[in-house]
Amino acid sequence: MIKEALEEISRGTAEIIDIEAIEKLLIKYYEDGTTYTVKAGFDPTAPDLHLGHTVLLQKLAIFQKFGGRVQFLIGDFTAMIGDPTGKSATRKVLTKDDIIKNITSYTKQAFKILDENKTTIVYNNDWLEKLGAGGMLQLASNLTVARMLERDDFSKRYASNTPIAVSEFIYPLLQGYDSVHLESDIEIGGTDQKFNLLMGRQLQKAYGLKKQQAVMMMPILEGLDGVQKMSKSLGNYIGVTEEPKNIYGKVLSISDDLMWRYYELLSEKSLSDIEQLKKDVSTRTVHPKIAKENLALEITTRFHNEELAKLAKEEFNSVFKGKNIPTDMAEFEMQDGIWICQALVDAKLEPSTSQARRDIKQNAVSIDQKKINDEKLNLEAGEYILQVGKKRFAKVKVK
C-alpha cells in the first residue's frame, strides 16, 4: 500500500531529497490518518496557467490522494523582487487589486486539478511584511555570499557578466523562510528551484524546527518548440483555458520526441503502458500519429470534456486533412473596395500591409480557398473567407 503510494508519488520526478521522510509521513498517515503539508509556491504575476504548471499541480493532487494537505502559497511579497531567472530583473509592481484578480483566476484554474477541500491558500506577504529589517538581517545572516554564488544560476551569470541584483540574493532566503513559517513537511517545485527549495531545509534547521522539509523537484516541461521551457512570454505554451481545438491542435504540432516527454509528465497512463506504447511505435505496430492523437485527446479532455475533445479532433481532421475550412472563425466587417492587404491587417491575419504584400507574393494568401497573387486587389461587396498560410483564417463581410 505504502509502496504503491510512494511509487505513484515518485513518478516523473527529477529528484527527491529525503525520500525517507516522505515514507515516514505516509506510514503515519496509514497508521492513524495524520495528514501532512505539501508546500508549493506560485507567482501571482501571470494569471494564466499552462501545461507547465499542471505538471506540478498534478503531483500535488497525487499527494492529496495520499493524505497530503496542500499549502498553496501565493508569492505576493516575493513577486515584488522577482526570482532570479536570468531574465530582466525589473518587474512591474502589482497593485493589491491586480494580485487579487490574478489569484482568483489562478485558483479557479488550479482547482480543475486540485482538491479544493484539501488545499489551503496562503499569502507570504502576511508574514514577510512583518519580518522587518531586524528579521531580515537575522535571516540574511544564515547565508554566505560564497554559498550564494554556488547557485548555478548566479555563477553562470556572474561568469558571463550578466548583472545580478542584490535583491535577488534575498529571494531564496524569503522563499526558505516561508517554509519555516509554514512548517512544511514537503515542498515541491521545478528543478530550477533546487537552490531555493534546499534553502527551506537549511533555514528550518537554523530556526530550530524539529524536522526539515523533504524536497521534490519536477522536471521543467519544454514548450511546443521542444527546447525552451514552456512559458507564456515565449509563446510556446498550451493554456489550460484554451479552446478544445487549440489544445488539441497544439499538442498535435509537437515533435515526436517531445511527445514522449509530454506522455511521461502529463498523461495519466501508467509508466508501463507508456513504455509499451513507445515500443509499439518503434516497431511500427502503432503509427506515431495515432499515439499523438491519443495524447491530444487525453489532454483536451482533462480541461474540457470527452465530447468536446472528440469534436476538436473531427474539426481538426476536416480542416487539415480534408483541407476544409474551420467551422467557426473570427468575423469582420469592412467597407466596399477595401484593399486586400489592408483587409488582411484589419482581420488580424497580418501585422502590416508590408507583410501582407510579401505573403501574397509568396502564394500564401487565398480568398475562398483560391490562391491570389495580385497584391493590388480590392475587395468588392460580398462575403469572403480569407486565409493566410495553413492555419490562419477569417471571415470577412464587405459592404
Place this chain on the structure above:
RNA sequence: GGUGGGUUACUCAAGUGGCCAACGAGGGCGGAUUGUAAAUCCGCUGACUACGUCUUCGAAGGUUCGAAUCCUUCACCCACCA
C-alpha cells in the same frame, strides 16, 4: 570615488564617413514534401496603396554636401582597483 570596456533589428553578432533599411547565424513566417512530426530544399523577415517616400544602430545636441560610423553632454550596463 578611480581606470578601462560596452549599448546595433526578436536574440546573438558584423559594420569605425558615402557601395547601409544595415553582413552573418539563430529564431520566426511562407512555399514544396509530410503525419499541422522530424529531416530536407527554396523564398521572405522596418513601415507606408510602394521601382518611390518615411522612420530606425542607448538618448539629446553638434561637425559634414553626406553619420550606425567623428565630436560633446547625458543615461544605463560590465570588469578591475578603492
